[in-house]
Amino acid sequence: MLEMEALLLDLLQHRAVLPEFARDPSYAERDELSLKKPLGVLNDAIAGRDYLVGNSFTVADLNVAGILASGKMGRLNLSGHAEMKRWLDACLARPAYGRVRDRARHK
Numbered sequence: 324m325l326e327m328e329a330l331l332l333d334l335l336q337h338r339a340v341l342p343e344f345a346r347d348p349s350y351a352e353r354d355e356l357s358l359k360k361p362l363g364v365l366n367d368a369i370a371g372r373d374y375l376v377g378n379s380f381t382v383a384d385l386n387v388a389g390i391l392a393s394g395k396m397g398r399l400n401l402s403g404h405a406e407m408k409r410w411l412d413a414c415l416a417r418p419a420y421g422r423v424r425d426r427a428r429h430k
Contacts, residue, residue, distance in 0.1 A: 333350060
């Protein structure tokens with residue numbers, strides 16, 4: 324995740340957070356290209372599994388999904404990573420995540 328976190332946050336900045344005049348599409352494109360390899364590794368690791376470690380949701384799933392959520396908000400293209408997208412969508416569909424998201428919206 325350390326390899327991907329800075330790229331995901333930069334992607335989010337240049338696609339959603341910064342004002343339009345400050346966004347640089349070339350940064351977002353570079354981030355997407357740089358993310359292909361680590362996303363592929365994660366996609367292969369989660370293939371056929373519901374969780375990253377063991378048979379239940381753990382802090383590993385929480386940590387990785389929390390960081391990848393910023394990529395989803397930054398419109399990261401996950402079309403080539405179907406297993407990872409399936410896993411991430413399941414993580415983000417958990418009731419606890421929904422409660423946190425709802426609280427953040429009401430602040």
